[in-house]
Amino acid sequence: MLATSALQRLSLDLATSMASMGLYSGEFGKPELIEKPTREAEQLFQGFAKAKPSKEDAYAAARTFVRGQPLDPWQRDLVASAVAEPIREQAGALALASRQFPALLASYEAEAKRGELWRLTWHGLLYSYFHFDLDRGRDDSTHAGWEALRAFLERTWPLIDRQADKDLIPEWICVLRQETEVLTLRPVEKYSRAYLRGETEATDRLATDLGIPPSSWFWHSLVLGAVHRAAAEVDAEFRRHIPQLIKLIQNRPGFRDEAVEVILIRYHACDGAPPDEMLRDFVCQPNIWKNPKLKAAGIATAWNRVPDPVWRMALGWVNERNLKDFFDILAARNNADEGRLAFWSKYMKQISWTRLVFGADTMALKRTNTGVRELIAREEGAYAQLTSKPEVDAFMMQLGPYLIIEFSKKPNACYVYQADQLPFEPYSRHYEGGSSDLGAGYRDGCALRIVHRDGWASRAEQELRQLGIIPDAAGPRRVAADSASDMTASTGRMAGVGNRSGANATNSTAGGPDMARLKAVVDQFRGASINDRRKSSNGGRLWIEDPLQRAQLATELKALGFKWANSREAWYYPET
Structure with missing residues (x-):
């Protein structure tokens, strides 16, 4: 009893003491009582370690600087985080493009060498470095200012690193100690290699701790660096990387079109260029480049970025899928294939255009049938509808100078019309489906009428031969030009919308390319x-170096005969 009483008194005294220290609500010995305040203090420190001044104050300082007016000591630190910010009142001028910017950097560097540069000022310059808008770096002064900023950060980083406290080190400093490549002339080489291996952890941490925005030049260079690196591989390796490249573009879509352009051009150069379903389905999405059939209608203008043979390659992929979908999904519902898929597949390489025409029953099925719903979604903006035959669908395809109409259900025949003498408008959104338009050949006005009775395939093949339509020759599959010279010429002609230089054809001399044109x-x-x-x-070669690895320059250099060197991340002219 005595021991119990003593223990109770001891517990009461302990509780009283804890209450007097404000700890009564907690449990003695719980590490969370120390860990939580410690974490909060650490978070507070990290926040202060990369704090930025208000945007309004920094912008005002940059505006003063661009106007050539003197900065007070406080503004001199503020302007660091806004040197890449366009000043509206000065026609979008940037502080880093001004004549006085080198002097500002020199003064910062002198302070850094004396150990007097405020760390947050240096961090502000790092912020400006990553927030630089690549599209504003087209003129000499702007690009020179941005390069001067990069070089300054690379030179002064060791000085800033040495000033860091040994106990409380900002996260962004810890990251830079491991990732100093981002301040060099090749800031993304390490990360583009990692992305192709599926390793993104280092890059994700870099983006978070250094505050790299989605619009940064960093992602532009990383995405295109990975794409160019993959494109430099042999065909099999390049095609193996396509899923990872698509994932990268989806995660960093800001520079999607340039990356897609490089991938498609490189894929066209693969031996045979067999259809790649993942690449096709990604590129042809309505929110990416859209269906290549819509290019002629001026809707899918992104396809103007690639040479015509590359567009025709993708168009061929879509045409093949449409042909298969029509007979597998639509005609199959009525047991009306009769070998038509196999028959028309023999002419696949010659099909230059297709269009699906859906009946009301098919349109209604999209609510319950996944296959039909996906088919209609893929053809958004390109398909038409039948108004008088709800149970029937139609398929248009052009082979040479002829347009062929197949229907999904008997007793409808197949009609072959001369493409320049059609009794209907090929891009109409609605058709009656009978003798007033698609089936006008039932009475007259068609080059050939194919009725699907026993033995129809052999008869149809002979009749098509009389029109000059002959089954595809066996051999490697190519949708576009077969020879390297054809591809080079086409690439030169179609070097992309907005070709700045006019270098639109291979133009070289016996000793190398035309240097004036280059x-x-x-x-x-x-x-x-x-x-x-x-x-x-x-001895050596002629090299072209582009740290930003721009797709448009790549296209033009290839048109001039240059090749990409993966080891040097640069373009070279192959000597014969």
Whole structure:
């Protein structure tokens, strides 16, 4: 009893003492009582370690600087985080493009060497470095200012690193200690390699702790760096990387079109260029490049970015899928294939255009049938509808100078019309489906009428031969030009919308490319440079270096005969 009483008194005294210290609500010995305040203090410190001044104050300081007015000591630190911000009142001018910017950087560097540069000022410059808008770097002064900023950060980083406290180190400093490549002339090489291996952890942490925005030049360079790296591989390796490249583009869509352009052009160069379902389905989505059939209607204008043979390759993929879907999904509902899929597949390489025409029953099925719903979604903006035959669908396909109409259900025949003498408008949104339009050949006005009775296939093949439509020859599958010279010429002609240089065809001399034309091309891309080592004592090649790895420059260099060197991340002219 005595021991119990003593224990009770001891517990009461302990409770009283804890209450007097404000700890009564907690449990003695719980580490959370220390850990939680410690975490909160750490978070507070990390927040202060990369704090930025108000945007309004920083913008006002940058505006003063651009106007050439002197900065007070406080503004001098504020302006660091806004040197890449366009000043509206000064026609979008940037502080880093001004004549006084080198002097500002020199003063910052002098302070850094003395150990007096405020760490948050340096962090503000790092912020500006990553927030620079690539599209504003087209003129010499802007690009030179941004490059001067990068070089400043690379030079002064060791000084800032040495000033860091040994106990409380900001997260962004810890990250930079591991990822100093982001301040070099090749800031994304390491990360583009990792992305192709499916390793994104380092890049994700880098983006979070350094505050890299989705619109940053960093992602532009990373995405295109990974794409160019994959494109430099042999066909099998390049095609193996396509799923990872698509994933990368989906996660970083800001520079999607340039990346898709490079991938499609490279895929066209693969031996045979067999259809890639994942690439086809990704590129043809309504929110990506849309159905390539819509290019002629001026709706899917992104397809103008690639040479015509590349567009025709993708169009061929879509045409093949449409043909298969029509007979597998639509005609199969009525048991009306009769070998038509196999028959028309023999002419697949010649099909230059297709269009699906859905009846009311099919349109209603999209609510319950997944296959039909996906088919209609893929053809959004390209399909038409039948108004008088709800149970019937139709399929249009062009082979050479002829347009062929197949129906999904008997007793409808197949009609072959001359494409320049159609009794209907091929791009109409609605058709009656009978003799007034699609079935006008039942009475007259068609080149051939195919009735699907026993033995129809052999008869149809002979009749089509008389029209000059002959089954595809056996051999490697190519939708577009077969020869390298055809591809080079087409690439030159179709070097993309907005070709800055006019370098639209391969133009070289016996000793290499036309240097005047080459200089005109490269000069349009600020930061790109020509490194001609052919006359050095040790020999060498003609190199073109572009740290930003722009797709448009890549297209134009390939048109001039240049090849990509994966090891040097640069373009070279192959000597014969």
